[in-house]
Amino acid sequence: MNISDMILLAIANLFRTKLRTTLTLLGVVIGIGALSSMVSLGTGMQKNLTDAFLENDLFTSYRVTTKNIDLEQISGGNFENMEGFLDKPQTPLTDSIIKIISNIEGVQYAFADIQFPVQLSLEGYDIKLNAQGLPATSGQYKPYTNLLAGTFFQTDNEKSVVVKWETFRKMGLVPLDKDNLVVFSREDSLKGFKVVDPDSLLGKELVIKSKTLNPLSLAISTMGGKVPDEKTAFREVETRLHICGILKKSGSFAGQQFRGGIYIPMETADDIPKLGFSSIWDLFDEEEVDSYGSVYVRAKDIQDMEIIRKDIEALGLHTFSIADQLEEIKKTFLIIDSLFGAIGSVALIIAALGIINTMLMSILERTREIGIMKAIGGSEREIKFIFFVEAGFIGFIGAIFGLGLGWLVTRLANIILNARFPEEGIPVDLFYFPWWLLAGATAFSIFISLAAGLYPAIRAARIDPVKALRHD
Amino acid sequence: MILRVHNLCKSYYRGKLEIPALKNVSLDISEGEFVSIIGKSGSGKSTLLNLIGGLDTASSGNIFFRDQDISAMSRKELARHRRFSVGMIFQSFNLIPSRTALENISLALTFGGVPRRQRKARAEDVIRSVGLGHRIDHKPTELSGGEAQRIAIARALANNPAMVLADEPTGNLDSVTSSEIIDLLQELNQKKGISILMITHDQETASRISNKVIRLVDGSIANEQGKTSMP
Numbered sequence: 001m002n003i004s005d006m007i008l009l010a011i012a013n014l015f016r017t018k019l020r021t022t023l024t025l026l027g028v029v030i031g032i033g034a035l036s037s038m039v040s041l042g043t044g045m046q047k048n049l050t051d052a053f054l055e056n057d058l059f060t061s062y063r064v065t066t067k068n069i070d071l072e073q074i075s076g077g078n079f080e081n082m083e084g085f086l087d088k089p090q091t092p093l094t095d096s097i098i099k100i101i102s103n104i105e106g107v108q109y110a111f112a113d114i115q116f117p118v119q120l121s122l123e124g125y126d127i128k129l130n131a132q133g134l135p136a137t138s139g140q141y142k143p144y145t146n147l148l149a150g151t152f153f154q155t156d157n158e159k160s161v162v163v164k165w166e167t168f169r170k171m172g173l174v175p176l177d178k179d180n181l182v183v184f185s186r187e188d189s190l191k192g193f194k195v196v197d198p199d200s201l202l203g204k205e206l207v208i209k210s211k212t213l214n215p216l217s218l219a220i221s222t223m224g225g226k227v228p229d230e231k232t233a234f235r236e237v238e239t240r241l242h243i244c245g246i247l248k249k250s251g252s253f254a255g256q257q258f259r260g261g262i263y264i265p266m267e268t269a270d271d272i273p274k275l276g277f278s279s280i281w282d283l284f285d286e287e288e289v290d291s292y293g294s295v296y297v298r299a300k301d302i303q304d305m306e307i308i309r310k311d312i313e314a315l316g317l318h319t320f321s322i323a324d325q326l327e328e329i330k331k332t333f334l335i336i337d338s339l340f341g342a343i344g345s346v347a348l349i350i351a352a353l354g355i356i357n358t359m360l361m362s363i364l365e366r367t368r369e370i371g372i373m374k375a376i377g378g379s380e381r382e383i384k385f386i387f388f389v390e391a392g393f394i395g396f397i398g399a400i401f402g403l404g405l406g407w408l409v410t411r412l413a414n415i416i417l418n419a420r421f422p423e424e425g426i427p428v429d430l431f432y433f434p435w436w437l438l439a440g441a442t443a444f445s446i447f448i449s450l451a452a453g454l455y456p457a458i459r460a461a462r463i464d465p466v467k468a469l470r471h472d
Numbered sequence: 473m474i475l476r477v478h479n480l481c482k483s484y485y486r487g488k489l490e491i492p493a494l495k496n497v498s499l500d501i502s503e504g505e506f507v508s509i510i511g512k513s514g515s516g517k518s519t520l521l522n523l524i525g526g527l528d529t530a531s532s533g534n535i536f537f538r539d540q541d542i543s544a545m546s547r548k549e550l551a552r553h554r555r556f557s558v559g560m561i562f563q564s565f566n567l568i569p570s571r572t573a574l575e576n577i578s579l580a581l582t583f584g585g586v587p588r589r590q591r592k593a594r595a596e597d598v599i600r601s602v603g604l605g606h607r608i609d610h611k612p613t614e615l616s617g618g619e620a621q622r623i624a625i626a627r628a629l630a631n632n633p634a635m636v637l638a639d640e641p642t643g644n645l646d647s648v649t650s651s652e653i654i655d656l657l658q659e660l661n662q663k664k665g666i667s668i669l670m671i672t673h674d675q676e677t678a679s680r681i682s683n684k685v686i687r688l689v690d691g692s693i694a695n696e697q698g699k700t701s702m703p
Binding site for chain 2: 001002005009016368369371372373374375376377378379380381382465466469
């Protein structure tokens with residue numbers, strides 16, 4: 001008897017006891033359903049996070065800052081590398097330093113991180129957010145390649161602006177995106193949100209109001225011994241820029257938490273009078289060195305990251321990359337996945353007990369038949385294999401339907417969770433079924449089922465034919 | 473010589489108590505012979521047949537089937553012996569009730585390694601050879617006793633064995649059907665030259681059709697009478 005005959009015979013045997021097979025199968029389906037949906041939640045969370053990193057180009061970029069005293073390190077009594085720290089002058093992040101960094105091998109480009117709070121006005125809609133200066137070359141890289149309409153600015157000094165989809169959304173204007181259809185909540189509709197054609201927004205004038213210190217008024221009031229009031233101490237400046245592009249809604253929920261809400265060409269941004277986050281320090285700066293708070297560095301390749309880090313740190317600067325945290329994040333997710341997997345596995349182990357029970361019942365019922373099979377020439381190996389295949393087949397079919405069930409359950413859970421916790425009106429996929437989960441769950445189900453079938457199969461094979469033929 | 477049994481002993485154990493079923497049984501069967509075994513129930517007839525059929529293993533002694541010692545065979549080799557060398561027929565037919573006549577025979581052919589495509593035709597042929605071409609798709613419960621036993625005979629013949637072992641094949645049948653089954657076995661013996669070893673209660677029939685009748689009493693051969701010695 002060849003293997004395909006044995007497999008067919010095993011499947012035919014399962015079909016003979018449809019109800020019992022179905023019930024046993026149901027156990028496996030629920031087990032695999034629970035296992036796969038639990039693990040897919042873990043992988044979904046991980047995917048959302050790493051996707052957000054990828055989308056924002058965080059794996060190939062560093063944020064460079066001037067060297068800080070690591071308070072945590074010192075409080076731990078560790079003064080390593082700290083010798084003479086206070087005596088040494090710190091390397092300021094000036095344009096010349098940025099140029100040096102740009103020339104490090106493996107660096108794609110580096111630019112000063114200019115971010116400042118502004119007030120936007122567009123045809124009567126007002127909003128406060130952070131503006132970010134970017135070099136025009138950024139337009140070639142993620143996440144700035146993902147445009148809904150228009151183009152990224154072409155030069156560093158043009159009077160144009162790229163706006164995030166989310167920024168319009170905050171203003172109550174929802175640019176229509178076929179890939180990301182927005183579901184309005186009742187609240188949204190009441191607020192008067194409306195859908196607009198993204199192309200109609202292009203070329204429109206965006207008024208950016210920024211505030212800066214008014215040194216003259218400051219000087220006058222100080223000299224007069226008066227505390228400068230807000231109106232006179234600050235000067236409001238209006239800059240008019242044309243919308244040249246709209247960035248698509250970021251697919252991941254963490255996406256919009258990175259960087260500002262609008263992007264302005266580097267030099268244009270530089271020219272806008274503003275109060276940066278660290279501007280207050282400028283007031284104390286005696287030397288008028290034009291330095292930046294941080295510098296963004298992008299590597300050509302992820303492999304160059306380590307060399308670039310060493311070169312930058314050799315300049316006396318501090319680097320930070322989210323990629324450094326990736327290993328830790330991966331470890332955390334491994335623990336989460338294992339925990340979820342273990343919970344799901346309990347259901348599968350119960351299902352395995354069901355398989356053992358069903359198989360043993362089946363052997364009892366088929367004792368005489370097994371005796372007949374032996375009498376007409378069935379070998380122990382063949383009978384063992386037939387029962388083994390029966391168990392394995394339950395595992396395989398159970399895995400397929402179980403994954404289907406898991407998928408359905410996660411779809412449903414996703415819909416419910418998204419309805420309960422709306423995030424910018426766009427559904428977020430909390431669950432993820434990567435190929436390894438599909439393959440792994442199937443293999444695991446077959447393995448568990450075969451293990452469950454092992455003892456019954458051996459028992460079936462060892463049945464004494466003489467006794468079995470007398471069996472009623 | 474197709475079968476040579478030499479000093480065969482078989483004991484069963486109930487706890488530590490030894491219950492002998494066969495005691496030093498020796499017999500020879502030539503190619504093409506029809507041999508009957510008679511004896512009271514509990515005399516060890518079925519035990520002897522099961523040992524020859526490779527369903528059970530002897531306590532001591534030897535069984536040579538065409539010079540191969542069955543008593544020394546591994547379980548795997550015994551399965552081969554049951555598959556190809558002998559075909560067994562039982563009093564209670566032992567057909568698988570959930571399978572049709574054709575499927576019962578196909579199963580034997582499947583174990584015999586007959587390719588799937590040839591199985592159906594071969595099974596049909598063998599069913600027709602026992603005169604039940606019209607019962608191919610019937611399940612055992614839809615067959616009369618005589619028909620079921622014919623299907624069982626067809627199954628025993630499926631893999632072309634050299635010997636058929638029949639354990640009271642007419643025990644559950646009425647006298648008319650019984651004689652039909654006996655005729656069929658005799659036909660197989662005479663036309664196809666298949667050796668037959670049959671257990672029966674019917675001494676008269678045994679004497680009439682057999683080349684040799686063996687009487688078992690309490691696990692030992694009481695006497696062996698050849699047809700030639702009959703008056």
